[in-house]
Amino acid sequence: MAKKSFNELINSPGMPVLVDFYADWCGPCKAMAPILEQVAARHQGKVKIIKVDVDRNPAAAQQFRVQGIPTLILFHKGQPVWRQSGVVPEPQLNQVLASYVGQRA
Numbered sequence: 439m440a441k442k443s444f445n446e447l448i449n450s451p452g453m454p455v456l457v458d459f460y461a462d463w464c465g466p467c468k469a470m471a472p473i474l475e476q477v478a479a480r481h482q483g484k485v486k487i488i489k490v491d492v493d494r495n496p497a498a499a500q501q502f503r504v505q506g507i508p509t510l511i512l513f514h515k516g517q518p519v520w521r522q523s524g525v526v527p528e529p530q531l532n533q534v535l536a537s538y539v540g541q542r543a
Contacts, residue, residue: 444498447488449516454538455486459502459509461493466525467508473528480532484539514538 448455458474460467478487492499492507502511502518512520512534520534 444490444495445516447486448513450486451515453483453485454519454535455488455513456535457511457513458487458489459492459499459504459511460489460507461491464507469525470508470510473526473531476528477531477535481535481539485535512538 448457456474456477458467458470460470474487474489478485490498492504502509502521504523506523508525509521509523510526510531511518519538526534
């Protein structure tokens with residue numbers, strides 16, 4: 439399968455896309471990983487979660503003015519609709535996603 443570009447991924451018409459901008463050396467990013475796994479399991483098939491390493495993909499991080507990591511940005515039909523820096527607790531993240539997962543293209 440051909441590797442999709444970042445813009446192709448966030449413009450997914452079928453479902454919202456949650457992007458986790460992170461780095462391997464970042465402690466809070468490591469704390470976010472199991473939260474994202476739980477959220478992914480809960481919203482399976484309703485939201486796509488992708489991780490973007492800011493060290494390997496500085497252009498994507500720069501495009502969305504990511505200043506601190508982790509930064510989570512939720513895209514709906516290609517548009518950023520929510521963003522937050524720092525560790526986001528699972529209940530808060532589930533609540534944010536719940537307002538978008540029902541909105542199909």
